[in-house]
Amino acid sequence: MRPILLQGHERPLTQIKYTKDGDILFSTAKDQIICAWFSANGERLGTYHGHQGALWTVDIDPTTTLLASGAADNTVRLWDVRTGKCVKVLELNTAVKRVEFSEDGTQLLAVTEKRMGFLGTIVVFDIKIDVDAEQSSEPAMTITCDESKATVAGWSYLSKYIIAGHEDGSVSQYDGKSGELLDNYPAHEDGMPVTDLQWSPDRTYFITSSKDKTAKVISARNLEVLKTYVTDTPLNTATITPKKDFVILGGGQAAIDVTTTSSRQGKFEARFYHRIFEDEIGRVKGHFGPLNTIAVDPQGRGYASGGEDGYVRVHHFDKGYFDFMYEVEKEQARG
C-alpha cells in the first residue's frame, strides 16, 4: 500500500473529503486555502482562495456541484466545484468548525464555535444545488447547544436526525426538521471532546472519535453504542470503510504533550480495526505529527490521511486488504 504524498499545504491539515465517485479529494488546512486533488495519482487539480482565516472544514454535495467550506473568519463559503468561483458567503457569529451536506444535498449544517457572548450553535441553511441559483443568506434553523458546545455534527439517513458530538464527550440526537433535542448520551468519557463523526454509507450509523482514546460505532436511530475500539492515544479522527467491515482511526500525542506526559515518541499511524470484532488488525505509518483527519474513498478503493505535519497521504488498498477475512466471515460467506 505505497502512499502518494500530496504537498500543497503549509500548515496542519484539518479535514479531507472525497467526492461521491471517489475521483477527487478536497483538503483544508490552517493555511487558508482549499486544495483539490485527483485521488488516483495525487495531481493537484486546483485551489480555492477567499477565506481570511484558518480553514476547519469542507464538504461536497452528492452531485459534485457545490463545495462548502467553514473557517475561522466566521464564514461558510459555497464554491462552484468546477470553476473554483465562490458563489456565496454566509456570515456567522463565530468560527465555523464543521460543515456537512444532507444526504440529498438540499441542506447544509454548520457548527459554530462558542465565544464570548455566543453559545455554540448548529446552523442549517437550505441549499439549491445549482451554481447560478440565488442562495438564501438566512438560516432555515438554528440549534443552540447550551449544555456543551458541539464540536462535530452531521445528517442521518433521510435527514431525519442531526447528530452532534460535543466537547463534554456526549452525543446528541436532534430532530432534523424541528431541531428539537431528542436525546443526549454520554458516549465518551466525561470532559473528553468528540473529535470526529463520520457516517456509514447508508447513514444509519456513525463512528465518533474522542480524546478519551476510543472510537465508537453508534446507531443514529437510538444512540445505542454498538462497537467500541480502544487505542492508546488520543484520537482526532475515525472513518468507516465501505466494502470491507473495517474502521480507520487516527490521532497521536502532539510533540509538546509528549515531553510532559511521556518520554515516548508520538505514534503517528493510521490504525485499522475490524468493525465487527473490534480488534486492531493493522497500522500504517508515515506522518511526522498527529493525524488530524482521515477520509475513505466512498467507492472503497483507498483512503487519505491529513496530518499536523501539513501532508496529505493517499493510499490505494491492495489485494491483501480486500482478501483479509476472519475465518468466521469466510464461513458465513460460504453459507
Add this chain to the structure above:
Amino acid sequence: QDRIEEDKEKGAIVEERRRTLSEWLAWRANTEEDLREERREMGLDTEINGVDDKAEDADGEGEQIE
C-alpha cells in the same frame, strides 16, 4: 493435555466470533429493512445508498441512488 486446553480456548474464541458476527448481521438486516420501509412510506426508491453490499462488487456496476 496443553493441546486440548489450547484447542478448547480456540474453539471458545471462534464460537464468540460467530455469535458477534451473527448479532451484527441481524442488526444490519433489521436496520436495512426499517430504512426500506421508511423510504417506501416517503415514496422513495427502496434501493439503499451504499449498503455494505458485497454483491455490488461482483459486476462493478452497483447502482447508487440517493
